[in-house]
Amino acid sequence: MRARSLLLALVVVSLALSGCAGPAASVDGAGVLVTASRDGGSAGAATIAAAGQAGTSGATGTSGCGSDATPAGSSSTRSVSVAGVTRTAQLHVPNGYDGSTPTPVILAFVGHGMSTQKLEGFSGFDDSDAIVFYPQPAGSAPQNGWESAPYASGQDDVAFVGALLDDLEAHLCVHTARVFAAGISNGGGFVSLLSCRLPARIAAFAVVSGAIYPADDPACPTVPAVPVVEFHGTADPVIPYDGGTSHAAALEPVTQWLDEQAQRSGCASSPTRTAIGSDVTEQQWCGCQGRGALTHYRIEGGGHTWPxxxxxxGPGVTTQTISATRIIEDFFAAHPLS
Structure with missing residues (x-):
């Protein structure tokens, strides 16, 4: 399978930075998700992969460029020490990796109690042209969650991510303007926290069925705006769309969290809404300031799952109307740091 590209043509970047969060999603006559530009044209993955090569000339490479001999298409385990604790992550290098071309990175964070192998399997991120890191949470059950939740291990997971990136940049050829974070459930809540704590190092953020505990992951209205895409099912049995209580702690309603993201990024107070198929509504906030961008996919009847x-x-219905993976990759491609 040809690797999906996270590099993007400059014309698409300019559209994405003009105020809305980039191309809207739609479904073609065969029920297949495509991405459509605002002028009605098509901007599918193959077009992005071909035209995106123009964006590589300005790539910001790291010290690992030119000296890394990691085999293309390989997977391995990497370890780093944080405050005397050894932490690990599963690493996958794309098929086209040559050790000298600055390459995008996706940090993919598991949900509570989920294995990195499971996330690797259902997300399909390994088929992108990115280096993919699947970090392992610390601790033991039930306190083996990511920082940002009441069941967190107590370790400094933000420092862990920083150490992973330091190690990665020292040994592999990384495109530092194209480092991205995605996560599901507790991993999605941690991605929300990272958007507040590492906005100058991670370019864009994707949250799927995010577990947002405001006591552990408060809003950060004074932190610079960042690009965020979020997916959530209205019938999520684990993290209810309208909020509730879990692990004896309050969960934030999805709409409230989105309002906070829009305010942080100076976006319009209300989104534009586009129906995609019969069960998915895309919501985009326009007029965002700086690097800000915000898109939400509301999935009617969707469960605690990866679209x-x-x-x-996860439990509940998994929509096939959209592909979270493809939307996330397109969103990431449209929002580099520079």
């Missing part, structure tokens, strides 16, 4: 996944990703 488009063909393997089990």
């Amino acid at each position: 488009g996944a063909t393997a089990t990703s």
Whole structure:
């Protein structure tokens, strides 16, 4: 399978930075998700992969460029020490990796109690042209969650991510303007926290069925705006769309969290809404300031799942109307740091 590209043509970047969060999603006559530009033209993955090569000339490479001999298409385990604790992450290098071309990075964060192998399987990120890191949470059950939740291990997970990136940049050829973070459930809540804590190092953020505990992951209205895309099912049995209580702690309603993101990024107070198929509504906030961008996919009847996944990703209904993976990759491609 040809690697999906996270590099983007400059014309698409200019559209994405003009105020809305980039191309809207739609479904073609065969029920297949495509991305459509605002002028009605098509901007599919193959177009992005080909035209995106123009964006590589300005790539910001790291000290690992030219000296890394990691085999293309390989997977391995990397370890770093943080405050005397050894932490690990699963690493996958794309098929086209040559050790000298600055390459995008996706940090993919598991949900509470989920294995990194499971997320690797249903997300399909390994088929992108990015280096993919699947970090492992610390601790033991039940306190083995990511920082940002009441069941967190107590370790400094933000420092862990920083150490992972330091190690990665020292040993592999990384495009430092194209480092991205995505996560599901507790991993999605941690991605929300990272958007507040590492906005100058991670370019864009994707949250799927995010577990947002405001006591552990408060809003950060004074932190610079960042690009965020979010997916959530209205019938999520684990993290209810309208909020509630879990692990004896309050969960934030999705709409409230989105309002906070819009205010942080100086976006319009209300989004534009586009129906995609019969069960998905895309919401985009326009007029965002700086690097800000915000898109939400409301999935009617959707469960605590990864949209488009063909393997089990969680309880409840998994919509096949959209592919979270493809939307996330397109969103990331449209929002580099520079």
